[in-house]
Amino acid sequence: MSTYDFDIRSPAAVRRAIRDGRYRGFTSGLAPDHVQGNLMIVPRAHADDFERYCQRNPRALPVLGRSRPGEPRVSELAADMDLRTDVGGYTVFRDGEPVATPVSIADLWRDDLVAFVLGCSFSFEAVLQRAGVRLRHLDEGTVSAMYVTGLQTEAAGPFAGPLVVSMRALRAADAIRAITVSQHYPMFHGEPVHLGAPELIGIADLSAPYGGHGLTTLMPDELPVFWACGATAQLAARAARLPLCITHHKAHMVVTDVPVTDLPHRSDTGIRT
Amino acid sequence: MSTYDFDIRSPAAVRRAIRDGRYRGFTSGLAPDHVQGNLMIVPRAHADDFERYCQRNPRALPVLGRSRPGEPRVSELAADMDLRTDVGGYTVFRDGEPVATPVSIADLWRDDLVAFVLGCSFSFEAVLQRAGVRLRHLDEGTVSAMYVTGLQTEAAGPFAGPLVVSMRALRAADAIRAITVSQHYPMFHGEPVHLGAPELIGIADLSAPYGGHGLTTLMPDELPVFWACGATAQLAARAARLPLCITHHKAHMVVTDVPVTDLPHRSDTGIRT
Numbered sequence: 300m301s302t303y304d305f306d307i308r309s310p311a312a313v314r315r316a317i318r319d320g321r322y323r324g325f326t327s328g329l330a331p332d333h334v335q336g337n338l339m340i341v342p343r344a345h346a347d348d349f350e351r352y353c354q355r356n357p358r359a360l361p362v363l364g365r366s367r368p369g370e371p372r373v374s375e376l377a378a379d380m381d382l383r384t385d386v387g388g389y390t391v392f393r394d395g396e397p398v399a400t401p402v403s404i405a406d407l408w409r410d411d412l413v414a415f416v417l418g419c420s421f422s423f424e425a426v427l428q429r430a431g432v433r434l435r436h437l438d439e440g441t442v443s444a445m446y447v448t449g450l451q452t453e454a455a456g457p458f459a460g461p462l463v464v465s466m467r468a469l470r471a472a473d474a475i476r477a478i479t480v481s482q483h484y485p486m487f488h489g490e491p492v493h494l495g496a497p498e499l500i501g502i503a504d505l506s507a508p509y510g511g512h513g514l515t516t517l518m519p520d521e522l523p524v525f526w527a528c529g530a531t532a533q534l535a536a537r538a539a540r541l542p543l544c545i546t547h548h549k550a551h552m553v554v555t556d557v558p559v560t561d562l563p564h565r566s567d568t569g570i571r572t
Numbered sequence: 573m574s575t576y577d578f579d580i581r582s583p584a585a586v587r588r589a590i591r592d593g594r595y596r597g598f599t600s601g602l603a604p605d606h607v608q609g610n611l612m613i614v615p616r617a618h619a620d621d622f623e624r625y626c627q628r629n630p631r632a633l634p635v636l637g638r639s640r641p642g643e644p645r646v647s648e649l650a651a652d653m654d655l656r657t658d659v660g661g662y663t664v665f666r667d668g669e670p671v672a673t674p675v676s677i678a679d680l681w682r683d684d685l686v687a688f689v690l691g692c693s694f695s696f697e698a699v700l701q702r703a704g705v706r707l708r709h710l711d712e713g714t715v716s717a718m719y720v721t722g723l724q725t726e727a728a729g730p731f732a733g734p735l736v737v738s739m740r741a742l743r744a745a746d747a748i749r750a751i752t753v754s755q756h757y758p759m760f761h762g763e764p765v766h767l768g769a770p771e772l773i774g775i776a777d778l779s780a781p782y783g784g785h786g787l788t789t790l791m792p793d794e795l796p797v798f799w800a801c802g803a804t805a806q807l808a809a810r811a812a813r814l815p816l817c818i819t820h821h822k823a824h825m826v827v828t829d830v831p832v833t834d835l836p837h838r839s840d841t842g843i844r845t
Contacts, residue, residue: 471766478748479755479763490752493744495768495795522768 337529348456388548436514444513449501610802621729661821709787717786722774730812
């Protein structure tokens with residue numbers, strides 16, 4: 300983990316390394332004091348419906364920012380941001396089907412595209428670790444796994460579908476602490492939506508995560524703890540069969556300059572000292 | 573539940589009914605807006621050690637009040653309180669062994685006795701219910717079960733021993749909400765110490781609770797959630813083999829005039845509206 304040729308704590312350095320093609324890994328663990336987000340780019344004709352969908356499902360889809368049509372940046376999240384090149388991987392969907400996973404979308408950019416950046420649980424992982432919570436998936440160099448649940452989101456326009464969750468394998472004391480801490484960060488999905496038996500929220504098989512990656516195993520003293528996940532937007536956009544929709548690919552997130560501590564959060568960390 | 577001949581919401585009325593022998597049931601659910609506490613009476617010679625023991629184990633033993641030697645009341649908890657008669661049942665221990673469970677200790681009172689009132693999870697059950705958490709043990713007319721764990725408290729003087737916990741059977745969403753709510757009430761044991769597999773904290777058999785009473789069964793969609801419990805003091809006092817020690821008996825608690833909302837609590841309820 301010491302072979303980076305850039306300052307991994309600096310969000311601007313991370314974005315530059317990605318933009319220049321020097322870094323192609325996941326963004327989990329990078330610039331840990333700064334907010335990372337999910338990317339969702341839709342044509343202007345669908346942008347208002349999509350924003351309404353997010354507002355109706357704030358646990359999964361907290362909106363950190365929205366671009367003006369045709370502008371590939373959300374300036375309040377980072378002045379030098381270029382969403383066409385600063386994300387390590389993109390998935391391009393046409394009529395709801397994935398057609399490409401490029402590392403740049405400069406050639407696809409259009410004047411009518413609107414980008415949304417949505418809160419992501421990566422941002423609270425650093426907070427959890429500072430609170431003493433062990434995140435085994437990070438120790439093992441992977442990410443949290445995602446699952447499609449049997450819980451339904453509230454629809455808006457053409458956007459609807461199941462809630463997607465991220466799962467972290469936590470020991471009980473860490474699960475309790477993670478709940479007390481994460482509830483104070485509504486912009487990063489807040490407290491979990493479920494813990495324990497996966498089948499109670501319609502997850503039949505922990506070993507088959509959405510997207511196929513992430514830590515899916517449990518140690519005997521661990522519980523699976525499930526948070527609402529921004530990937531919910533991807534499923535909704537696919538179901539809506541938008542002519543074009545572009546998202547971040549896997550765990551390549553939007554790295555912003557916003558300090559985690561600057562986001563709206565509840566005043567009390569709930570951490571015993 | 574409508575056959576009480578007193579105002580069950582009034583702590584003074586509850587105390588009077590107990591004092592007059594008109595009520596002999598458990599105090600759970602009575603005067604729900606007011607704080608209830610565990611009672612622990614020890615000889616003056618051991619009072620400072622006991623208070624230190626509480627301070628070292630604040631999750632289990634949050635001190636709500638301490639009487640002056642020989643005074644059977646903690647005036648700041650209720651002006652008319654008489655701890656010799658206002659608790660529905662007492663257990664008298666001599667040299668660590670239970671010798672009697674009277675309904676009054678007026679004849680046992682001595683000038684050197686010091687009473688402690690310790691925070692109790694009954695007080696946050698009303699708060700949990702207001703937050704929408706279903707407490708099945710209350711629906712079924714019983715109390716939460718207690719268990720002796722394999723976790724050790726921090727000793728002080730002759731006081732030492734295992735942590736005792738109370739268990740509530742909760743569905744996952746209720747467990748999460750109960751954690752986010754209870755963390756804000758450190759005087760009522762704060763957030764849980766464990767949830768899920770009982771054997772991880774040394775509880776071999778959920779069907780064999782400490783004291784023999786309370787809800788011990790789990791529905792298929794419920795998790796056992798464990799909070800530190802004031803009964804920890806009873807075990808420590810027994811192990812210390814005090815010549816005399818008097819506690820409340822089972823779920824007959826000290827009913828105070830202190831509104832639940834007046835106790836120190838963290839400012840944010842964590843409840844989504």
